[in-house]
Amino acid sequence: MRPSLVLTSKLVNCVSKARRPHYHYFPNLHSALSNLRTLFTMPTQHFDALVLGSGQSGTPLASHLKSLGQSTCLVERAHIAGCCVNEGCTPTKTMVASGRVAYLARRAGEYGIHSGNGEVRVDMKRVRERKRDIVTSFRGGSEKRLEGAGVRVIMGEARFTSEKEVLVTSNSGDGKEQIVSADSIYINVGCRPSRPQLPGLEDVEQERVLDSTSIQELGDVPEHLVVIGGGFIGLEFGQLFRRLGAKVTVVHRGPRLGGREEDPELVDCLADILREDGVEILFNVSGTKLEKTSDEKLPIRIAVETGTKGALDIHASHILLATGRVPNTDTLGLDKAGIKTTPSGHIVASPTLETNVPGVFVLGDVKGGPAFTHVSYDDFRIVRDNLTLNSSKTEGAVKTTEQRAPFIPSVVYTDPQFAHIGPKLGALPKGKKYITYSMPGSWIARGLETDETRGMLKVVIDSDTDKIVSFSAISVEGGELMAVVQMAMVGGLKWQVLRDAVWAHPSWSESLNNLWGGERKEITVS
Ligand SMILES: Cc1cc2nc3c(=O)[nH]c(=O)nc-3n(C[C@H](O)[C@H](O)[C@H](O)COP(=O)(O)OP(=O)(O)OC[C@H]3O[C@@H](n4cnc5c(N)ncnc54)[C@H](O)[C@@H]3O)c2cc1C
């Protein structure tokens, strides 16, 4: 729509709102005046669809909306393709691959392979360069796809000014602002690393205080990395930097890895593997305090209270804050649009991903719940398929987030990976009986042949139906192994089908023949 038409439609809109009953009158008069002010001073554009944030759902959605013939604008404040490509999955798994090569190189002699003097030297700058190259290539692909689709991309920070309108401040440093409005808005602004309130945190050298983004830009391996938080990010980076040569200590609040719902047998198995790799893990940690010291190499003193070792002083060169992520809603002006959030700042979404404001949708991590790329991408598919259903006016099932809930997989990309699908042990319905089967990785022929037997497999079966409730694999390629079981779960197969299937020998999946001969337990969740 041309700016003059937008102006006209906005004036009509403001005036018609001002005619509503008296309790609406003054707020709307105020917003009408502010709208007039911004309209006369700023460039304004109107689109059919506006996507805020170039995350894992917003990026494909923008191209899709454009393909439906809708004029579409995408506003992104940092970089196209969001967290996953720029500072999440892609760079970390690229670096984890470097860590695995270092691990195998150190073990090369065990396989009868010797090179040079047997020493492993890590070139952190090359590790970083490889990571940067892959990120640049992935991001470039997304940029090209948006351009090819004809999506109008504005690089800047968006902030709501009303229900269907945002103010965009350019991120090029020139401070330029423009108003963008749309009939439908799709919010995909994601989350960012949280910064815990730890006494002394602000007093230590800030370039030594890292988060999941800044740690990837290190040009040298830290001397001693202390990781605060033993979740996904803490464990993946903790093991990675240990493999790259750092001393690593993970400071964890809970009595064991993971949350309260995790199966202790599984997380203890993972903790043992990390310890074997030389990662120190401190459990039940409280009272963490930081202090700057004069030590040149280890200038951060971290005082902690631990459950088993009492009070400890740890001397670190760097700390990694890995204490979760917070939604990017604090600067989004959601109050101006009347969009509801939870106390944690996540946007409240209906099962079809609509916010409380009709025509405004929310996708990805910013709505809370499992924060994974595959979930965000599936949000895109939900919105896309419901749009198609609406526009074709055909009969069909509306897609919702509730339908996928039992089948959201996760993989912690340690090595071996910790893959899981289905409810966690502690989240199973209380009082119901289940059967579990488990076996160690040392039973897997593929593992023995490749000398990678660390880990275990475990499955939970519904004893009434013989169907698989959950599956976990701590294994090399555990994510791929899990995907095989996931298919059985999606197809509603009984466990005996996996037991009796003919799997190729010697594949990792072949272990699904043997799992049922492992330890069998009848359990009732209390
Ligand atoms: C270190 C790390 C490793 C990870 N590894 C994995 C993994 O292996 N597998 C996995 O499934 N998940 C992983 N994740 C999680 C995954 O990255 C996210 O779940 C995924 O990116 C989905 O994010 P999203 O679509 O919600 O938005 P994001 O990808 O977070 O994108 C949101 C975008 O919105 C932009 N934005 C924010 N505010 C505004 C604003 N006001 N105006 C304009 N733009 C704005 C941001 O700049 C960003 O580009 C990892 C995360 C991290 C941090």
Ligand SMILES: NC(=O)c1ccc[n+]([C@@H]2O[C@H](COP(=O)([O-])OP(=O)(O)OC[C@H]3O[C@@H](n4cnc5c(N)ncnc54)[C@H](O)[C@@H]3O)[C@@H](O)[C@H]2O)c1
């Ligand atoms: N492989 C993957 O799929 C992958 C990898 C990385 C991140 N992610 C996503 O990103 C999210 C964020 O990762 P994360 O590791 O930051 O969060 P997380 O929720 O997985 O773990 C954070 C940990 O920090 C602890 N913690 C919080 N405050 C603390 C404090 N003050 N002191 C000590 N410990 C504290 C929590 O108890 C928790 O164990 C993950 O939940 C996941 O959804 C996924």
